[in-house]
Amino acid sequence: QVQLVESGGGLVQAGGSLRLSCAASGRNFVRNVMGWFRQAPGKEREFVAAIPITWSGGSTYYADSVKGRFTISRDSAKKTVYLQMNSLKPEDTAVYYCAATILNRIAVRRDEYNYWGQGTQVTVSS
Numbered sequence: 001q002v003q004l005v006e007s008g009g010g011l012v013q014a015g016g017s018l019r020l021s022c023a024a025s026g027r028n029f030v031r032n033v034m035g036w037f038r039q040a041p042g043k044e045r046e047f048v049a050a051i052p053i054t055w056s057g058g059s060t061y062y063a064d065s066v067k068g069r070f071t072i073s074r075d076s077a078k079k080t081v082y083l084q085m086n087s088l089k090p091e092d093t094a095v096y097y098c099a100a101t102i103l104n105r106i107a108v109r110r111d112e113y114n115y116w117g118q119g120t121q122v123t124v125s126s
Contacts, residue, residue, distance in 0.1 A: 002026035002115050004098045009120030012088055016124070020083040022098030022117060031100035031115065033107055034081045036072060038094035038122075045097065047108045049083060054104075061106045066092075088124045095119040 008020040035050035049072040050061045060072050071084040099113035
């Protein structure tokens with residue numbers, strides 16, 4: 001059974017930092033790219049960042065709203081992807097979801113991802 005399990009969410013003051021983790025498990029789990037999305041109350045789920053898993057030297061990709069503040073990274077041995085979030089703003093408050101796609105390219109649309117985690121809440125207070 002394929003699973004993506006997020007952790008690391010919480011409450012932080014504006015300007016603070018959090019690191020989210022996403023651990024992948026499951027036999028024959030094909031995931032070529034992994035990404036982070038977020039969904040704020042009353043809003044659609046939006047792309048945050050993506051990173052290739054099955055090829056090295058690939059570029060990471062970020063939404064403009066988080067560029068320069070968030071960093072996505074991977075630990076292949078641990079089958080884990082991270083999202084380091086710095087200089088957090090109240091508008092970053094959302095449920096953050098980890099996702100995986102079998103596509104062999106960076107994907108930014110929600111419908112391009114095949115597997116999803118259950119989400120972790122991030123709340124940034126002003």
